[in-house]
Amino acid sequence: MNPVTLAIAAFITAAIGTLGGLGGAILLVPILVLSGMEAKYAAPLGLVSVAAGSLAAAPHQLKAQVVNQRLGVATEIAASSAALIGALVSGLLGHALLSVLLGVVALVAAFAGARRKGIRNLPDPTLSIADVGEIPGTLAGVYPLGDEFVPYRANRLPLGLLGMGMAGLISGLSGVGGGWVKTPTASEIMHVPVKVAAATSTFTVGVTAAVGLLVYESQGRIVISDAALVAAAGLIGGTVGVRLQHVLPPPLVRRGLSAILAVIGVLLIVRR
């Protein structure tokens, strides 16, 4: 793939990945493989894109206090542990079966997001900007939505941890980030607002990507010039994605996320 096309692909996938908390590798890696790049070189570039998008989103999301870091840390333990198990047993599942499983998970997540109407977490007029942020000691918080302030609390933690564990397992098995499972899990199972879910997922996929990049770097699988180009484009794309996430209404983000997941699901099943 020529450098200009690679940079454009990295920019677009990082922007979409950050906007929906998907991570971007699930979009970039298939594009690179379809363009003729070997999967063993495409996977590290996918993780570079994920890490770049996560870092690009961090300053804005931290300042806006839209990310729930307590939720991210608590759920990432399950995801990272399962990712390790997935990586250790990754040779046991055939590529075709894995693709179909990933495709079905993506379609279920897409359906769950598209099926829901309206906004679950409504603004509370008694709250002010002073209330925005995480509530210490809990998985609850308040996030700003336009000029209003929305309280939320992560529910069904055991089921959510199971979903995050599955995201980690999928990540470890397939080598792509699990953000596209984490965001729907937090949003649809744990009832966290989609913007908070996406922002929190963007934080945690960066953590997972760091470990993967360390391994790829030690194995010499990262082509530095390509990775640097993907990182530069991914940082710009991630910055654009997080700005879009801030201004777009939650139902639009959720529907857009569902549409992207549906495309990913179909692609995974058809491409097996």
Added chain:
Amino acid sequence: MNSFKALSRVMQVALVATFACAVGGAFIPGSIGRVSGTACIMLLIAAPVVRVGWLVVNWTRVRDTRFALLGCVLLLVLAASGTIALVR
């Protein structure tokens, strides 16, 4: 409520530094470009780990010990994952 403005500034500095290294790695030929690109990858790896470490310190300071412990557990899981993956 906690403010994460200081962490936001740290991440902003990391973002700018990573972008500068990435541009150098992508466009400067030879060993300088290679060093710059490698520095970019190292920053991408370090940034989220620093962020979790910062959270652990912050939560310990505000006596949110439960989540500070969870942060420590996550750092341990990450260290174990990295070590196991590297030695395989």
